[in-house]
Structures are given as structure tokens and as C-alpha cells.
Amino acid sequence: MPALPPSPAVTTRESPAAGVRLENLSKRFGSHVVLQDITLTIEPGEIFVLMGPSGSGKSVLLKHLVGLEAPTSGRAWINGHDATAESTRALVRMAMVFQAGALFNSLTVYDNLALFLREHRLGSEADIRTKVRHALQILSLAGTAAKFPSELSGGMKKRVAIARALVMEPQLMLYDEPTSELDPVMSATITEIIASLKDEYHVTTVVVSHDRDLALNIADRVGILMDSRLIFLGTPAELRQPQDERVARFLYPQIDLAHPRYKQLET
Amino acid sequence: MKAIITVFEGFGSTLQLLVQAASHLGSLPRQRARFIEQCYLIGYTTLPIVAILSFFIGSVLALQAGYSMQNFGAKQFIGSLVGLSMARELGPVMVAILLAGRVGSAITAELASMKVYQEVDALVTMNIPPARILVLPRLAAVLVMVPVLAIIADLVGWFGGAIVAKNVAFISIEPEAYFSVLRRYMKFQDVLNGLIKAETFGFVVVLVCCNIGLNTRGGPREIGAAVTRAVVASLILILVLDYFVTKALM
Numbered sequence: 001m002p003a004l005p006p007s008p009a010v011t012t013r014e015s016p017a018a019g020v021r022l023e024n025l026s027k028r029f030g031s032h033v034v035l036q037d038i039t040l041t042i043e044p045g046e047i048f049v050l051m052g053p054s055g056s057g058k059s060v061l062l063k064h065l066v067g068l069e070a071p072t073s074g075r076a077w078i079n080g081h082d083a084t085a086e087s088t089r090a091l092v093r094m095a096m097v098f099q100a101g102a103l104f105n106s107l108t109v110y111d112n113l114a115l116f117l118r119e120h121r122l123g124s125e126a127d128i129r130t131k132v133r134h135a136l137q138i139l140s141l142a143g144t145a146a147k148f149p150s151e152l153s154g155g156m157k158k159r160v161a162i163a164r165a166l167v168m169e170p171q172l173m174l175y176d177e178p179t180s181e182l183d184p185v186m187s188a189t190i191t192e193i194i195a196s197l198k199d200e201y202h203v204t205t206v207v208v209s210h211d212r213d214l215a216l217n218i219a220d221r222v223g224i225l226m227d228s229r230l231i232f233l234g235t236p237a238e239l240r241q242p243q244d245e246r247v248a249r250f251l252y253p254q255i256d257l258a259h260p261r262y263k264q265l266e267t
Numbered sequence: 268m269k270a271i272i273t274v275f276e277g278f279g280s281t282l283q284l285l286v287q288a289a290s291h292l293g294s295l296p297r298q299r300a301r302f303i304e305q306c307y308l309i310g311y312t313t314l315p316i317v318a319i320l321s322f323f324i325g326s327v328l329a330l331q332a333g334y335s336m337q338n339f340g341a342k343q344f345i346g347s348l349v350g351l352s353m354a355r356e357l358g359p360v361m362v363a364i365l366l367a368g369r370v371g372s373a374i375t376a377e378l379a380s381m382k383v384y385q386e387v388d389a390l391v392t393m394n395i396p397p398a399r400i401l402v403l404p405r406l407a408a409v410l411v412m413v414p415v416l417a418i419i420a421d422l423v424g425w426f427g428g429a430i431v432a433k434n435v436a437f438i439s440i441e442p443e444a445y446f447s448v449l450r451r452y453m454k455f456q457d458v459l460n461g462l463i464k465a466e467t468f469g470f471v472v473v474l475v476c477c478n479i480g481l482n483t484r485g486g487p488r489e490i491g492a493a494v495t496r497a498v499v500a501s502l503i504l505i506l507v508l509d510y511f512v513t514k515a516l517m
């Protein structure tokens with residue numbers, strides 16, 4: 001795996017990676033139970049990949065970690081701080097790559113990346129330029145600095161969102177489906193970036209993904225969310241020979257043209 | 268019952284937003300660029316319509332006053348009537364209403380769309396309070412620009428009245444006479460009261476529109492609903508506040 005070119009404005013911030021702990025976390029929207037009694041510890045510096053069927057609550061779980069959703073019961077802790085407390089975000093630097101990008105539509109790509117550094121006054125405008133250019137270059141976005149998000153393709157937006165998170169040099173990095181919408185090569189590149197960031201900055205990483213290659217290649221541990229519970233928690237090696245019938249069917253679905261699933265549903 | 272709770276919730280969250288924005292007051296000098304941009308959007312782009320409307324409101328005032336006063340032989344007082352009505356009441360209320368329709372709706376649409384498309388969530392995870400970069404510059408800009416708009420509305424309205432007073436046959440009052448009466452019966456206090464009113468309305472409109480935008484939930488369809496709600500709430504607040512502020516200033 002190629003290492004990233006060293007960041008030109010390397011910050012010597014020896015930030016300890018953040019640990020995550022969920023305790024009996026449950027979340028309901030009205031009567032719709034999305035997460036039920038999730039208990040999970042993610043160690044500092046770990047790469048944790050969360051998988052699960054569409055609509056199983058993966059994005060909702062990620063939002064609990066940054067305090068964008070509050071649990072109905074149970075708690076989420078980041079480095080021992082309550083994730084719902086506003087002060088936690090000041091104490092632990094967290095970055096999230098939203099599933100839909102969540103780019104600032106009124107700002108250029110460059111300003112999207114620079115906003116965090118500028119608002120928190122992390123370096124001179126020259127330092128910021130170096131960091132932003134570096135992040136854009138890693139994600140092959142060099143030509144887009146002056147463009148607005150509306151002028152980009154879906155995959156480019158996703159990469160800008162990742163670049164914007166990279167620039168923050170967070171202690172806890174959350175990716176919501178970073179490789180969906182990307183071509184195979186770009187997916188591999190992103191996978192490599194996620195892994196090498198951990199080596200370079202020792203950041204704790206949570207990746208929500210449907211990408212089996214990503215999970216098997218770079219995860220320290222994988223969790224599978226299904227029917228609002230964590231039905232699998234283990235290493236990629238364990239994932240290759242799943243014991244649980246549901247996990248096997250989810251990860252390695254048979255495509256059976258003689259008996260298509262949608263027809264089984266009809267009967 | 269539910270409607271009453273919604274109103275109180277809205278009131279509470281608006282106050283909360285104000286406190287949050289105020290707590291970042293120290294960051295305003297660093298946000299000069301955003302402040303100037305908002306001044307431009309709030310002031311400069313509203314100016315033409317404020318000028319046009321106040322010109323015609325001043326004209327109509329003079330016309331109506333001339334018509335109803337001619338029988339009393341009191342039409343030489345038109346100047347003071349137009350002057351006082353414009354400065355104390357119509358100038359500020361009209362500026363506020365235009366602000367709600369032109370600026371408030373745009374603010375709500377922008378912030379609601381940022382909320383719906385998770386841009387606000389992104390700010391929150393970056394530990395950049397939305398109140399600081401989205402609300403504070405707008406509040407500061409409206410405080411600076413509204414008095415300017417209100418003074419221009421007054422001047423243009425008086426001028427419109429003067430033109431009508433001179434040119435309509437059954438009134439025929441020379442501008443010198445019109446303006447000398449206007450000056451004689453108008454105190455600085457009257458203009459000041461009007462400015463205080465305009466300032467209050469403008470500030471409340473922008474604050475309420477920001478709050479409704481930032482509290483939008485759901486999909487793109489909610490953006491439109493939020494804008495409607497913001498404009499209606501602004502108009503009601505302007506007229507209700509108008510009574511109470513006028514009373515308080517008497």
C-alpha cells in the first residue's frame with residue numbers, strides 16, 4: 001500500500017486518538033425502533049467498519065457519535081465525554097464524511113476545505129493553502145478548487161467531502177459510505193487513504209460501508225447491524241467464514257435467476 | 268392547544284438563538300467579509316423597492332390628505348401630515364414589511380436549505396456554531412442597514428408628497444410652503460421614534476427568519492413551507508410590535 005506523500009505542513013499535534021463507547025444505546029423515531037441496545041467499544045486508533053442492509057440505522061448510529069442525534073436511552077461516550085454534550089466537540093476533534101456529502105453549496109471547493117481551519121484560526125492563510133492544496137491533490141481534485149459543489153459530479157462531491165474531513169486532521173474520523181458512487185480505482189484509492197491515515201495520524205476511524213473489499217482489507221474489526229441490533233462483531237478473518245446464517249446471506253448473496261428474490265416476496 | 272405550544276416553542280428557540288448569536292459578538296470583527304456581504308444583500312438590494320414604494324406612499328398620503336382637508340381649508344397642513352405619518356408610522360412599517368418579503372424570505376430559504384441538506388450538521392460537527400457564522404453577521408447587518416433604509420424611505424416619501432401637493436390642481440401647494448410646515452410641526456423625536464421602530468422590526472424579522480430556517484426539518488418541500496411560515500410570522504410580529512412599540516414610545 002503506497003504511503004501518502006508527507007503533508008507539507010505537518011502538524012506535530014500528538015493528538016491521542018479518540019476512543020468510542022456505546023452503552024446500551026437505543027434510538028426510536030416515534031414508534032419506529034432503529035437501534036436497540038447497542039453496546040460497543042471502539043479502541044483508539046482502530047479502524048471499525050460498520051456494515052448492514054440499507055435502512056438498518058448505520059447513518060443514525062454515526063450521527064450519535066458526533067452528537068447530531070441523541071439516544072432515546074443508553075449513552076454514547078467519546079474519550080469518556082458524553083457525545084451529546086456540545087463541549088465534547090470542542091474537546092475532541094471529530095470529522096464526518098456525510099453520506100450525501102453535505103458540502104457548503106455557497107462556497108467553492110477551496111473554501112469548503114478551508115472553512116474549518118479559518119474558523120478555528122489554525123494557521124496562516126499560506127499554511128491553509130498548503131494543506132488544502134495537498135488534500136485536493138491526494139484526491140485528484142486539483143482542478144476543482146475554484147468550482148462550486150453544484151458543478152461537480154456525485155463522485156467528485158464525495159471526494160471533496162473526504163478531502164474536507166482530511167484537512168481537519170481529526171482524532172475521530174467518521175465516513176458514511178465513502179466509496180459508494182466511486183469507480184473501482186477511486187474506491188481503492190480511498191480505501192488506501194483511510195488505512196494510511198490511521199498509520200500517519202493514529203486516528204480512530206469508523207467507516208460505514210457496503211464495500212466488502214474495504215471491510216476485509218483494512219478493518220481491524222467489523223460490525224454488522226441488522227434488525228436494529230449488532231448481529232456480528234469480529235475481525236475480517238471471522239467475517240470470511242461467518243457462523244451466522246444471516247451474516248452469510250447478507251455478505252455473500254447468491255444471485256439466482258431461476259428464483260429471483262423479488263418474486264419470492266410476491267408470493 | 269398545539270398551536271399555542273408551537274408559538275411558545277418558537278418564542279423560546281428564537282430567544283435562545285439570540286443569546287447564542289450574542290455570545291459570539293467578539294467574533295464579529297473577524298467576520299468582516301460576511302458582515303459586508305450581508306449589508307449589501309440587506310441594504311443595497313432592498314433600496315430600489317423601498318424608494319419606489321415610499322415615493323408612492325408619500326404621494327398617496329398627500330393626495331388623500333389634500334382631498335379630505337380641502338373642505339376644512341386645512342390643506343396647507345399637508346406637509347406636516349405627510350411628514351409625520353411617513354416618519355412615525357409608514358416609513359418604518361413599510362421598510363419592515365419589504366424586509367420580511369425580500370430579505371427575510373431569502374434568509375429562511377437559504378438556512379432551511381442548509382439545514383435540509385445537512386450543511387448545518389456539517390458545521391456543528393466542525394464545532395463551528397451556526398449562530399456565529401450564519402446568524403450574527405445578518406443581525407449586525409440589519410441593525411446597520413435598517414436606519415439607512417428608513418431615512419431614505421422618509422425622505423423619498425416626503426418628496427413624493429411634495430410633488431403631488433404642487434401638481435394636483437385641487438391642492439396646489441408650493442414645495443416651500445409644504446416643507447416649511449413639515450419642518451415646523453416635526454420634531455427630531457418623531458424621526459427618532461420611527462427609526463427605533465424600524466430597527467426593532469427589522470431585527471425581529473431577521474432573527475425570526477433565521478430561527479425558522481435553522482429549525483426546518485424534513486425534505487426540500489419543507490423549505491417552501493418554512494419560507495411561508497417565516498414571512499407570515501414576520502408580518503404578524505411587525506404589526507403587533509408596531510402597536511406596543513408605538514405605545515411605549517409615546
Ligand SMILES: Nc1ncnc2c1ncn2[C@@H]1O[C@H](COP(=O)(O)OP(=O)(O)OP(=O)(O)O)[C@@H](O)[C@H]1O
Binds near residue numbers: 029052058099
Ligand atoms: N430523522 C429521522 N426521522 C425519522 N426516521 C429516521 C430519521 N433518520 C433516519 N430514520 C429512519 O431510520 C432508519 C435508519 O436510517 P439510516 O439512515 O441510519 O439507514 P442506513 O443504515 O444508513 O441506510 P443506507 O445504507 O441506505 O444509508 C430508516 O428506516 C430511516 O427511515
Ligand SMILES: [Mg+2]
Binds near residue numbers: 099176
Ligand atoms: Mg446511511
